[in-house]
Amino acid sequence: MSPEVSDAFKGLDSKKWSLFKTKRVKAEDVIEGYGPHIVYLPQEVVPSQIKLTPYQQTCVRIMGKKAEKELDKYPELEEYLLKARMRLRPEEYLAYVLMTDLIAKVAFIGIALFSFLFLSQFLGFLGYMIGIFMLLFAFLMKKILLHMPKSKAKARGRNIDKKLASAMSFVASLASADVNVDVIFKELAKQPIYGEIQKEAEWITRDTELLGIDILTAIKEGSKRSPSMKWQEFLQGVVTTSTSGGQLKPYFIVKLEEYEKANQLENRQKMETLGMMAESFVTVVVAFPLFLIVIMAIMAITNGQGASSIPMLYAVDGLMIPGSQAMFIFIIYSMVKET
Numbered sequence: 592m593s594p595e596v597s598d599a600f601k602g603l604d605s606k607k608w609s610l611f612k613t614k615r616v617k618a619e620d621v622i623e624g625y626g627p628h629i630v631y632l633p634q635e636v637v638p639s640q641i642k643l644t645p646y647q648q649t650c651v652r653i654m655g656k657k658a659e660k661e662l663d664k665y666p667e668l669e670e671y672l673l674k675a676r677m678r679l680r681p682e683e684y685l686a687y688v689l690m691t692d693l694i695a696k697v698a699f700i701g702i703a704l705f706s707f708l709f710l711s712q713f714l715g716f717l718g719y720m721i722g723i724f725m726l727l728f729a730f731l732m733k734k735i736l737l738h739m740p741k742s743k744a745k746a747r748g749r750n751i752d753k754k755l756a757s758a759m760s761f762v763a764s765l766a767s768a769d770v771n772v773d774v775i776f777k778e779l780a781k782q783p784i785y786g787e788i789q790k791e792a793e794w795i796t797r798d799t800e801l802l803g804i805d806i807l808t809a810i811k812e813g814s815k816r817s818p819s820m821k822w823q824e825f826l827q828g829v830v831t832t833s834t835s836g837g838q839l840k841p842y843f844i845v846k847l848e849e850y851e852k853a854n855q856l857e858n859r860q861k862m863e864t865l866g867m868m869a870e871s872f873v874t875v876v877v878a879f880p881l882f883l884i885v886i887m888a889i890m891a892i893t894n895g896q897g898a899s900s901i902p903m904l905y906a907v908d909g910l911m912i913p914g915s916q917a918m919f920i921f922i923i924y925s926m927v928k929e930t
Contacts, residue, residue: 641678650690651683658685668740674818675743676790684740692733699729716902717909748818750787755821756850758785763843772829772839773799773806791817807833821850861926868923876915880907 643651651658659682662668669681677684706722714721761782765775777800779785780792791813798809807830814826825846832842884907 643679643683647679647683647687650687654686654689655682658682658689661685661689665737668737671740671744673816675740675747677740677743688733688736691736695732696729699725699732703729716906720906720910744818747787748820748822751791751817751819751822754785754788755819755825756847756854758782758788759825759843759847759850761785763840763847766840766843769840772810772833776806776810788822791822865923865926868919868926872919872923876912876919880912880915883907 662681662685665681665685668685672679672681672684679687703722703725706718706725710718710721712718758779761779762775765778766772770778773796776792777796780789780796783789794816795806795809795813798804798812799806804812810826811830814823814830817823817826828842828846829839831837832839884904887904887907
């Protein structure tokens with residue numbers, strides 16, 4: 592490696608973070624013959640260093656030791672960070688979670704106390720509701736942040752599944768031209784139209800061309816770190832077909848037909864679900880609140896307790912109706928976005 596390239600590694604703090612802590616692997620997952628070794632980069636290529644934001648650096652300095660002690664409580668955190676392609680080590684992300692959770696608890700509990708003591712005097716029931724929601728956010732913040740890598744990994748998996756049929760058409764067309772499997776993944780890595788599949792193919796190409804791993808081992812490792820079960824199944828099928836002496840061209844064509852039929856069936860089911868959601872929206876969000884308001888108003892008039900029912904009417908008008916509308920809009924938008 593040239594001196595210019597090797598100078599790029601000077602910023603790495605090797606004393607605090609050992610290179611052996613970068614990725615924890617089990618003994619059975621270690622690839623024979625691929626321990627620490629020199630990697631020769633192409634000419635004029637400088638390795639990039641993952642840089643933390645100033646806030647993340649502050650979190651690591653303050654909560655780094657506490658995060659290392661608590662890391663054993665979250666054994667799946669590193670796996671989900673890898674599948675979500677979040678470029679943070681588990682120690683760094685856990686330090687970020689602990690620091691953010693502490694700040695959120697102080698802020699939300701302070702807002703809750705302000706709502707109970709002052710806002711409730713002006714807004715009444717609504718002020719108490721704001722305080723209760725702030726307390727819920729305060730105690731749920733840590734769980735939300737810890738769940739974020741898993742949520743992002745699932746979102747990547749859905750993106751892969753959505754693009755799988757079109758990507759398989761590209762793969763099958765290259766296989767029909769007798770293109771080698773390593774070249775197929777290399778070309779797939781150049782197609783941003785396939786979303787997260789392109790990034791998965793980039794990772795496989797990186798392993799083969801930069802790290803010198805053979806294509807079947809790279810595909811096998813790629814299947815382990817993918818968040819999509821369908822993509823995992825496809826990659827494992829490539830390895831099995833190749834090692835058993837089968838032909839990849841028929842395998843790619845069969846998988847293309849399978850994913851196209853699965854897409855058609857899934858789209859049909861989503862359309863039926865959308866129709867059911869539209870009917871539920873009219874019933875739950877439009878008709879039911881109107882009947883409830885009319886019934887409450889009539890009961891208040893007949894019982895002579897109109898003033899006492901006003902807070903409940905505010906709750907229905909100000910919380911129930913907007914909340915149910917927002918929930919239905921979010922669900923329908925998510926379903927349409929994935930179609």
